[in-house]
Amino acid sequence: MKKWILSLGILLLILSTVAVSASGHSEKSVSRKPPHHHRDIQLGIDRLLNEKKDLLKGKRVGLITNPTGVNQKLESDVDLLFHDPDIKLVALYGPEHGVRGSAQAGEQVDKYIDEETGLPVYSLYGDTKKPTPEMLKNVDALVFDIQDVGTRYYTYISTMAYAMQAAHENHIPFIVLDRPNPIGGTHVEGPVLDPKYASFVGLYPIPIRHGMTVGELAGYLNKEYHINADLTVVKMKGWKREMSYSDTNLSWVMPSPNMPAEDTALVYPGTGLLEGTNISEGRGTTRPFELMGAPFINGLKLAQHLNDLHLPGVIFRDASFTPTFSKYSGQLVHGVQIHVIDKQTYEPVITGLSIIKTIHDMYPDKFQFSAEDKNGISQFDRLVGNGWIRKDINAGVSIQSMEKKWQPASKQFEKKRKKYLLYK
Structure with a gap:
């Protein structure tokens, strides 16, 4: 009887082993961890508060941000800086759509008081796109933290450029807290802006898809177009150029009301x-x-x-x-x-x-x-x-011919941008 029970036990053990092998699953395989790079990205805001707080200690800080200005736990920059005992946040500045993201595209936002902090909020969209000396009179350092989407005519990079100009003119250090380019940092595409067509949807000669982070772009614009701001970029850790946003461990926060994903x-x-x-x-x-x-x-x-x-x-x-x-x-x-x-x-x-x-x-x-x-x-x-692409479309010119026409300037931009790239 004992031999029979022992034989049955061995048979059951063999069968269970075969079943696990056939299914390809075990406790160890079910709990597989994601690839290393998914867990390892640190944003500029996290590095600022964990490693580089000296950049702001003893200074009155102005913050240019919107709902995307959050750390990896989705805590707002506004609240993090306001409640940090080592930092004195004194003013907020909102791009298109506002600091809290409540305005639709094109809707103007006037100066108001932020309900959560009691701080003044100045609009950088509408009649005043560049911070005035009056807006900056109590500020010793200006911080920029907004998620860009990698496209020239998305207005946040124009807001950044104008703010860099104002920071230089008012002798205020400018600090960019870097974030990923959500469509990757390897591809450059489209015509370079002709300066004759410069506007708030394109201030400087860069391609439509520039393939840079806001920190990299800040460095490029600062040097190539002689903005000459006292610029510091707080880099990310762990981001690689080929990553799309879904390759990161970051949650998507809508940069604007019509950018849901x-x-x-x-x-x-x-x-x-x-x-x-x-x-x-x-x-x-x-x-x-x-x-x-x-x-x-x-x-x-x-x-x-x-x-x-x-x-x-x-x-x-x-x-x-x-x-x-x-x-x-x-x-x-x-x-x-x-x-x-x-x-x-x-x-x-x-x-x-x-x-x-x-x-x-x-x-x-x-x-x-x-x-x-x-x-x-x-x-x-x-x-x-x-102005020539619209004319070419009306004249029946092929897209391939248009691409050949814009490629030389686009390739030149790619070469110039290399020395400003912060990530491998």
């Missing part, structure tokens, strides 16, 4: 150009910059034409939607949704211009670029950074 940031360098046309860029939907269309478009035909271009890393699907605000508010709109299937090969600027050219060619009597101002410049020109 990492996918939005990825397509924005191209589909953001639709803002300079009469085509809805999907504002007023849950998928801004991924959905696009107009009442006069046949979505099935547009999707077919775009898929026939075989653009790398992307598929188009016909889609209809009704925006709740912005273009065609309350109207049924037909068009496409863009689906990125390969982030590495996807070319957002080429894709965005291909969408615009395709709709232009399909509906020449209904498609429109935004109106020109008294100088003959349209909002599309300001976004794309020149």
Whole structure:
């Protein structure tokens, strides 16, 4: 009997071992840890408070930030600095959408008092985009911490540049707390801005997709365009250039009301150009910059034409939607949704211009670029950074020919930026 029980026990042990081997699972394999780099990124704000607080000790601090200014635990910079006994936070400055992110695109925000801290909040969007001496009179150090999205015409980098100018003019140190470029730091794409078309959606000659962090960009602009601010960049630890935002251990906080996800940031360098046309860029939907269309478009035909271009890393699907605000508010709109299937090969600027050219060619009597101002410049020109691309689209020039035309300046930028790159 004992021998029988022993034999049965051995048989059960063998069967359980075989079952574990066949399933490929064990306690050890189920609890696999994520790749090392996912756990190892430290943001500029975390490094400032943990390692580099001496930069601010004994100084009255002004903070330029918005809801993305958080540490890895999603605690607000405003609260962290305000409650830190070693730091004296005295003023807040808000970019487009405000410090707390409550304003829609284009909505002006006036000076007010922050309810949580009682600190004055100065708007850097609207009539005053550059901090005035009056705004800075009680400030000994100016800190910038805002999540950028890697696109030239996203206005936060213009806010940073103006603030750097003001810091230099008022002899105030300027400190950038660095954050990832959410669409990676390896790809540069699109035309370099022609200075004749400089505006708040593009102040300096850089490509649409610049492939730099805000800290790197601050260094580049400071030296190449002689801003000459007393600049310190608090680098991240653990970020690598090839990383997309989903490769990090960081939670996505919306940089603006119409930038709800990492996918939005990825397509924005191209589909953001639709803002300079009469085509809805999907504002007023849950998928801004991924959905696009107009009442006069046949979505099935547009999707077919775009898929026939075989653009790398992307598929188009016909889609209809009704925006709740912005273009065609309350109207049924037909068009496409863009689906990125390969982030590495996807070319957002080429894709965005291909969408615009395709709709232009399909509906020449209904498609429109935004109106020109008294100088003959349209909002599309300001976004794309020149006047010739709009003319080439109207003249039937291919996107490939346009790309060849902008490539020399873009390649020159890539070479110049190398010495300002802070991460491998």
